[in-house]
Amino acid sequence: MATENQELRKAGLKVTLPRVKILQLLESSENKHLSGKDVYKALLEAGEDVALPTIYRVLHQFEAAGLVISHNFESAHSVYELNSVDHHDHMVCTKCGRVEEFLDDVIEQQQEKIASKHGFKITDHSMCLYGICSDCQQA
Amino acid sequence: MATENQELRKAGLKVTLPRVKILQLLESSENKHLSGKDVYKALLEAGEDVALPTIYRVLHQFEAAGLVISHNFESAHSVYELNSVDHHDHMVCTKCGRVEEFLDDVIEQQQEKIASKHGFKITDHSMCLYGICSDCQQA
């Protein structure tokens, strides 16, 4: 349970209630991809009263520290997920909003090839497939 | 020159000055990926005075009609590009903002494979590589 505190300290951030709460939420939440507003609402429902500006500030600090990663899927605002060691790409169901993660070596290698062919030095990449998930196809 | 009018009519949209101007801009602009604000500024500089709300409305109509495609790259707001027949992916320089387009069969095929493995029926996808372009590496 003190693991969050470790991570925070390692990132050079003081261990404060809002930060711990946000980190715990990101770890325990069923939905692994949350917007600032999502975090706010989830914490409110959990009885934790953290101000919205604080949440945005903390998420930015977490991102700078490499604790979380931010994405811009089709909706024009950012969602955050915990930064796990293993990189992965995303598949978003446009009907129910579900997000699945996957990793494919062929694609990863091909991306490098393409980049070097264009003289690009890749620092990051995102790949996102949009479609209808198996659940929604039956419904 | 009447090609724009054809496209608009085909999309079931009346041929009005703002719509024609926006379409022409998207066709002639050097930067092929423009936000609503970008379109507004470009038209202003060209001496065309189109209201911002009109631009957003028109872009949405164009998108619904399939005339343009919208993207959400790293910046948390949408940019639009003309919908060409040939699909392609994007490579964004995080330094100068330049956007290059590419298409790779290996990746396209692999995406289908991955999707079906997860039970997804793909309707669309976006892949975006972020990095430093050749120009910026030298500078």
Added chain:
DNA sequence: CTAATTGCAAAAGCTTTGCAGCGCA
């Protein structure tokens, strides 16, 4: 003529900033 379209102004979201006070180390 009639319905679609525009412009203006104002509202709506999400996100950021300034500042005074509180709290971790």
Added chain:
DNA sequence: TGCGCTGCAAAGCTTTTGCAATTAG
């Protein structure tokens, strides 16, 4: 104790909406 962090309120930005006036077909 001191600097960092939080909360509040207010500002910022892009995008959207309501409504009266205008225009294409």
